[in-house]
Amino acid sequence: xxxxQIDLGERSYPIVISENLLAQEQTWQALPRAxxxxxxxxxxxxxxxxxxxxxxxxxxxxxxxEVVLPDGEAHKDWQTLNLIFDGLLSNGCDRKTVLFxxxxxxxxxxxxxxxxxxxxxxxxxxxxxxxxxxxxxxVGGKTAINHPQGKNxxxxxxxxQLVVCDLATLDTLPERELSAGLAEVIKYGPIxxxxxxxxxxxxxxxLLRRDRAALAHAVKRSVEIKAWVVGQxxxxxxxxxxxxxxxxxxxxxxAGMGYGxxxxxxxxxxxxxxxxxxxxxxxxxxxAFVVRLRxxxxxxxxxxxxxxxxxxxxxxxxxxxxxxxxxxxAGEIRFVLIDGPGRAVMQSAPDALVREVIDGCCA
Amino acid sequence: xxxxQIDLGERSYPIVISENLLAQEQTWQALPRAxxxxxxxxxxxxxxxxxxxxxxxxxxxxxxxEVVLPDGEAHKDWQTLNLIFDGLLSNGCDRKTVLFxxxxxxxxxxxxxxxxxxxxxxxxxxxxxxxxxxxxxxVGGKTAINHPQGKNxxxxxxxxQLVVCDLATLDTLPERELSAGLAEVIKYGPIxxxxxxxxxxxxxxxLLRRDRAALAHAVKRSVEIKAWVVGQxxxxxxxxxxxxxxxxxxxxxxAGMGYGxxxxxxxxxxxxxxxxxxxxxxxxxxxAFVVRLRxxxxxxxxxxxxxxxxxxxxxxxxxxxxxxxxxxxAGEIRFVLIDGPGRAVMQSAPDALVREVIDGCCA
Numbered sequence: 016x017x018x019x020q021i022d023l024g025e026r027s028y029p030i031v032i033s034e035n036l037l038a039q040e041q042t043w044q045a046l047p048r049a050x051x052x053x054x055x056x057x058x059x060x061x062x063x064x065x066x067x068x069x070x071x072x073x074x075x076x077x078x079x080x081e082v083v084l085p086d087g088e089a090h091k092d093w094q095t096l097n098l099i100f101d102g103l104l105s106n107g108c109d110r111k112t113v114l115f116x117x118x119x120x121x122x123x124x125x126x127x128x129x130x131x132x133x134x135x136x137x138x139x140x141x142x143x144x145x146x147x148x149x150x151x152x153x154v155g156g157k158t159a160i161n162h163p164q165g166k167n168x169x170x171x172x173x174x175x176q177l178v179v180c181d182l183a184t185l186d187t188l189p190e191r192e193l194s195a196g197l198a199e200v201i202k203y204g205p206i207x208x209x210x211x212x213x214x215x216x217x218x219x220x221x222l223l224r225r226d227r228a229a230l231a232h233a234v235k236r237s238v239e240i241k242a243w244v245v246g247q248x249x250x251x252x253x254x255x256x257x258x259x260x261x262x263x264x265x266x267x268x269x270a271g272m273g274y275g276x277x278x279x280x281x282x283x284x285x286x287x288x289x290x291x292x293x294x295x296x297x298x299x300x301x302x303a304f305v306v307r308l309r310x311x312x313x314x315x316x317x318x319x320x321x322x323x324x325x326x327x328x329x330x331x332x333x334x335x336x337x338x339x340x341x342x343x344x345a346g347e348i349r350f351v352l353i354d355g356p357g358r359a360v361m362q363s364a365p366d367a368l369v370r371e372v373i374d375g376c377c378a
Numbered sequence: 379x380x381x382x383q384i385d386l387g388e389r390s391y392p393i394v395i396s397e398n399l400l401a402q403e404q405t406w407q408a409l410p411r412a413x414x415x416x417x418x419x420x421x422x423x424x425x426x427x428x429x430x431x432x433x434x435x436x437x438x439x440x441x442x443x444e445v446v447l448p449d450g451e452a453h454k455d456w457q458t459l460n461l462i463f464d465g466l467l468s469n470g471c472d473r474k475t476v477l478f479x480x481x482x483x484x485x486x487x488x489x490x491x492x493x494x495x496x497x498x499x500x501x502x503x504x505x506x507x508x509x510x511x512x513x514x515x516x517v518g519g520k521t522a523i524n525h526p527q528g529k530n531x532x533x534x535x536x537x538x539q540l541v542v543c544d545l546a547t548l549d550t551l552p553e554r555e556l557s558a559g560l561a562e563v564i565k566y567g568p569i570x571x572x573x574x575x576x577x578x579x580x581x582x583x584x585l586l587r588r589d590r591a592a593l594a595h596a597v598k599r600s601v602e603i604k605a606w607v608v609g610q611x612x613x614x615x616x617x618x619x620x621x622x623x624x625x626x627x628x629x630x631x632x633a634g635m636g637y638g639x640x641x642x643x644x645x646x647x648x649x650x651x652x653x654x655x656x657x658x659x660x661x662x663x664x665x666a667f668v669v670r671l672r673x674x675x676x677x678x679x680x681x682x683x684x685x686x687x688x689x690x691x692x693x694x695x696x697x698x699x700x701x702x703x704x705x706x707x708a709g710e711i712r713f714v715l716i717d718g719p720g721r722a723v724m725q726s727a728p729d730a731l732v733r734e735v736i737d738g739c740c741a
Contacts, residue, residue, distance in 0.1 A: 101527075109706055109708065164467040
């Protein structure tokens with residue numbers, strides 16, 4: 016079993032990575048005592064893992080409640096969040112009740128925000144069952160729901176007590192979601208570690224056939240980089256924003272297409288190509304780097320071109336959506352760009368140049 | 379001008395107390411720079427103070443937006459909170475936008491929760507215009523909205539940058555709300571400072587006729603006690619719960635009658651008498667203390683008896699509502715009781731005894 020520690024003073028916690036952790040009693044033994052726990056999951060994950068988790072938690076908590084949400088980014092809204100609050104209140108859950116997020120990024124983000132807000136904060140645990148949530152969204156305490164006018168606009172920084180990455184749960188992941196998760200894995204290369212990027216170029220086929228040893232390394236290295244970044248900048252006052260490489264363009268695609276049409280990882284994949292291309296046009300990286308990144312993204316089964324989200328002024332629509340990005344200030348879009356392979360910077364760019372990138376990169 | 383400091387490390391902030399602070403430029407000068415600000419208020423306060431605040435803030439922020447909410451506890455819900463998010467997003471507000479809560483406790487709690495959640499946290503300022511919010515709710519960072527099944531069930535601990543108590547704004551406060559504010563002022567005596575309680579017994583008429591010097595002392599001493607408590611226990615893991623003296627019974631009255639029928643301070647007033655009576659029946663205080671507290675509450679124009687919230691099993695309904703109190707654990711209600719005048723304790727009590735108190739104390 017691999018353990019990566021997130022160092023945030025009294026909010027520190029471990030991420031454990033291994034096979035078959037979910038059903039083992041010892042995985043959960045260090046958690047805070049409480050009379051009750053609640054598992055939050057969705058209708059796709061529930062038939063696969065809910066009963067196993069419930070069974071093992073029943074040994075530790077007198078009552079284990081459950082809330083099963085509808086699956087998908089389209090449901091990452093207040094109405095669905097309220098199903099969690101309804102469940103907590105109707106079951107008499109108190110300030111010590113421990114919430115367990117069993118599922119992917121949407122379940123983790125919503126459960127985390129519910130835990131942050133219920134009675135002004137109860138403990139919670141991330142049990143990510145998708146590659147994307149294991150390598151990215153379950154780690155670091157970003158929680159949120161979407162607003163019709165923007166993704167993840169309403170949320171909290173709220174750290175879990177524990178993150179449990181059970182690699183065996185990736186066996187049931189649809190291929191498309193495995194690829195989407197690889198987008199966030201690939202991301203760590205250009206922003207922080209080109210040796211890891213080179214390793215991914217060597218091992219992308221092993222990852223796609225779910226080789227456990229390859230997955231274990233990819234998850235561990237991703238989480239190590241994320242832990243290093245989050246440990247320095249928990250609330251994204253600076254450095255942490257580099258983890259959003261590809262996300263500014265990606266969020267525009269997701270919002271422009273309607274949440275759920277493109278998976279988050281797919282938007283990030285095309286967004287990384289666009290951000291790399293913008294970096295190239297600003298003279299920060301060379302063409303060879305863009306080609307290399309595009310190639311790995313394509314081999315991972317991911318889109319290398321952005322979507323056309325407006326039949327008229329497509330670039331204008333991208334710009335409009337990107338201006339409500341959380342990194343924007345006073346209406347100026349701030350991009351995460353690559354300032355030489357393995358190093359990210361935050362920077363704005365002339366609208367005209369951004370338009371050229373969009374026009375050149377959209378299918 | 380009086381200043382009381384809340385000491386919470388990097389989350390420390392001042393509470394300033396004086397007359398006519400609102401329209402003075404220097405009141406706001408130490409706030410963080412930003413391109414925009416948003417004032418959140420309600421339809422009762424807006425005609426009184428919105429234009430004055432907007433005018434002075436316009437000198438400091440390029441854009442000053444406003445959102446006017448419907449007035450009252452009945453609107454302290456998600457739907458109304460969302461009006462703030464809609465306003466922020468449609469005006470292109472970013473992570474640096476400063477929110478100003480101009481109004482009473484409901485406006486302050488909702489604006490605070492909106493500030494805690496918008497883009498995972500933006501700065502905010504409390505500008506309380508009611509006595510209750512000046513002496514209690516604007517100080518200490520508790521923010522929340524109600525859930526149909528319980529008051530303040532969804533929220534965050536999130537500290538403001540500054541609290542501005544302009545005593546002149548109390549001139550426009552309806553008498554009933556002035557009295558409701560006095561309930562929270564009176565509260566500080568039994569839990570922490572019987573010398574202050576004796577001062578209130580001497581000065582209750584001056585406070586009711588809005589004598590500025592008397593109000594200044596009452597607000598300052600209340601805030602000092604609150605600052606002392608919050609500085610030791612920001613997130614209510616222990617001591618802070620004593621500030622909820624009278625609130626367990628009071629919340630049951632508010633919820634049982636339907637939010638808005640009884641003002642929060644009125645519920646707290648009757649709730650303090652009930653909690654004092656429970657303390658007496660448990661042998662913690664004598665009859666003379668209960669009589670003295672009841673007398674001051676009555677002189678302040680506040681109810682000294684609880685409401686009948688159920689024509690059948692009234693005590694049973696109280697117990698049911700009190701079990702969803704945030705202080706409850708594993709279904710056991712934990713009361714803030716008076717363990718000798720000037721000292722509070724958290725304690726549970728036998729249901730039968732609580733029933734006797736309710737039966738004896740309800741109109």
